Each structure stands twice: as C-alpha cells, then as structure tokens.
C-alpha cells in the first residue's frame with residue numbers, strides 16, 4: 245500500500261497489520277492498523293511512528309512521497325510501543341530531527357530508548373508548530389489513555405490527529421469511514437468502536453467528557469478525525485464524537501449479557517430458563533460462555549448491555565477461575581451504570597455466588613440480590629425458579645434503564 249493523501253499534502257503513511265490476533269491480551273479478530281501521518285510542507289513533519297515490525301513499511305510509504313531523510317520534525321503523540329517502537333530506527337535516518345512530545349512522553353521514552361543524542365521540544369496544551377502553510381496545535385490528553393498522551397490539531401486542514409482516541413482495531417483496505425461502510429458495514433464499524441472503547445477507554449469516561457468539552461470551548465472546527473488505529477473519520481466526524489459522548493455517559497442497549505462458565509453443565513443449564521425469562525419480558529439477551537469467548541469480547545458484550553448476570557459454579561469454595569478472572573479484569577475497567585446479578589450451581593457448601601456478589605458490590609454497580617443458586621443439576625422446579633428470576637431481573641433492568649434515561 246502506498247501513502248494516501250487525506251488532506252492537501254497530508255498523507256496516511258501507516259501500516260496494516262492483517263495478522264495480529266492478540267494485542268496485549270486483547271483479541272483483535274480483524275487485525276489492526278498503525279496509522280501515522282506525513283505533512284509534506286516546507287518543514288516536513290511526521291506525526292507518530294508505527295510498531296517496530298512495520299518500520300520498513302512506513303518508510304516505503306513515506307518514500308513514495310519524499311526522501312524520508314528530509315523529515316525535520318517528528319511529533320510523538322503517545323509513547324506506547326504500537327506507535328513509538330519504530331522511533332529509534334527512524335531517528336537513525338533523521339538524527340537531526342526535532343521530536344515534539346509532552347514532558348511525560350519524554351520521560352517515558354527515556355525508559356525505552358537511549359535518547360541522549362536526540363533533540364526534543366517539550367510541548368504542552370496550546371503550544372503550536374508552524375510547518376509552512378500549516379499550523380499544528382498540541383493538546384495534552386493525560387490518561388487518555390497513558391499519562392503522556394496528546395493529540396495534534398492541524399488548523400488549516402481542520403484535521404484532528406487523535407492518537408488512540410476514536411480508533412478501532414480493524415485491518416482493512418479502506419482508509420475512510422465512508423469507504424469502509426461501503427465495503428463492509430456500519431454495524432461492523434460501530435462494533436469495532438465499542439470494542440475498543442470498552443476494552444481500553446471504559447475507565448476514562450469523565451476525562452473523555454472533559455476533553456471533548458475543552459475542544460468545543462476552544463472552538464476548533466473539525467472536519468476530519470484521523471486516529472492511530474483503523475479508519476479515518478472524514479464523512480461524519482461528529483458521529484464518532486457523539487458515540488464517545490454517549491459511551492462516556494455509560495449509554496447501553498436494553499439488553500442482558502449472561503456471562504458464565506461451567507464444569508459439568510449445571511450452571512449452563514440455568515442459563516436457558518434465565519434467558520427465556522429475560523426474553524419474555526421483552527429484553528434482548530446474549531449468553532457468553534467465558535472459556536469459549538475471548539476476554540475482550542466478553543467485556544464488549546458486557547458494555548453493550550444495560551444488565552448482566554454472572555454465572556459460576558463453586559470450585560473449592562470459590563468462583564470458577566475464568567469467572568473470577570473476568571470479574572477481576574472488569575473491576576479494573578471501573579464500569580458504571582450497569583445493573584447486575586449472579587447465579588450458579590454448587591455441590592455442598594457453595595460459596596461462588598456470594599463471592600461474585602462481593603466482587604460486584606466492590607465495583608459499586610447496581611446489584612440485584614440474592615441471585616439464584618441450585619444444588620448440582622437444576623431440577624424442573626429449579627428451572628422454573630430460574631425463569632422467574634430471569635423475568636424479575638429483566639423488569640429491574642427495564643426500570644433502571646428508564647431511570648437513567650439512556
């Protein structure tokens with residue numbers, strides 16, 4: 245793939261990683277891209293690098309426009325290795341270039357590389373860089389999603405180069421939203437946005453709202469958003485901003501995700517009447533077996549749904565390992581505005597369902613107690629109780645959904 249002009253003299257020069265399926269533990273079923281951008285102005289400027297494996301790909305893309313050794317400015321919006329690990333190879337080509345980076349970005353970069361011979365210009369929100377006909381404005385976005393993160397706004401192009409924000413893990417020949425929707429579908433695109441948000445950005449809703457408000461206050465006109473993963477938003481940048489505002493508010497579908505695991509199917513048998521009860525209350529329901537589902541997919545389905553039921557058998561007095569792993573990881577993502585309960589099968593003393601509730605309460609979620617437990621395989625009566633609990637839970641989900649008004 246060659247460079248793609250996204251605005252006059254501004255090019256996508258990134259790499260498509262069709263093969264990556266495990267991105268730091270996050271399952272990328274559709275691969276991803278590492279986007280970086282070249283501004284071919286009087287002072288040639290590269291914004292971000294790529295993952296080191298793709299160094300020669302980005303260099304060839306740059307070479308299709310200019311001789312890479314002519315780059316004089318390198319902007320590093322984020323030091324995470326998927327964007328910055330090619331930096332040392334690139335700096336060998338352009339040893340005299342100036343690196344524009346936040347203070348915390350520089351400190352982090354010092355941990356990864358020997359930066360002693362590189363020239364840095366530390367930037368903060370409001371600082372600018374003139375490249376000739378273009379003026380770049382830097383905006384720090386600390387903890388979105390690393391302390392060093394910032395975004396770069398190209399004023400005359402009304403272009404926001406947004407780093408990880410607004411990105412999606414999709415490897416595709418399409419570079420733009422409209423192209424992707426034409427060759428794939430809007431659903432796939434939205435699903436990838438939610439997947440990324442749920443797994444990477446869920447803890448940062450308040451910060452996201454604040455940062456979007458800052459951008460509005462600054463009156464920046466945006467007619468294109470170019471993230472560092474996936475497609476570029478050219479047709480409808482407001483769509484992705486609205487999606488982020490909705491997710492930052494904790495918006496979810498009127499749905500229930502039943503997330504469970506099982507050793508000998510008893511907990512699994514409970515999911516059938518539970519699902520039926522939920523469905524009979526007019527609430528959509530998806531059942532996710534943890535050992536059959538990548539963690540990041542289970543997190544996404546949780547996040548899409550207003551309600552969730554956690555199912556776990558008892559093993560050695562505690563939860564089944566995959567369920568405790570899920571809840572442990574979910575706790576770190578600090579979910580909000582979700583209503584949740586638990587169920588499971590046990591043999592003698594039990595303990596797993598109580599442990600699940602303890603974990604859910606620690607997360608501060610709206611909890612429906614006491615859930616439902618059965619001994620060994622559910623009987624016909626147990627199944628009826630599960631059905632009733634499913635209905636009750638779905639009613640509570642509807643009430644809670646209405647109360648939140650979203």
Ligand SMILES: Cc1cc2nc3c(=O)[nH]c(=O)nc-3n(C[C@H](O)[C@H](O)[C@H](O)COP(=O)(O)O)c2cc1C
Nearest residue numbers: 507508509510511557560561590591592593594620
């Ligand atoms: C290795 C193992 C350890 C277990 N430990 C406990 C336990 O500590 N307390 C308990 O009540 N049941 C215990 N059980 C029994 C299971 O909780 C019971 O068989 C339950 O029905 C399993 O549900 P499942 O079919 O959904 O896996 C244990 C079962 C196994 C296989």
Ligand SMILES: [Fe+2]
Nearest residue numbers: 322324389408
């Ligand atoms: Fe990142």
Ligand SMILES: [Fe+2]
Nearest residue numbers: 324326408472
């Ligand atoms: Fe990234």
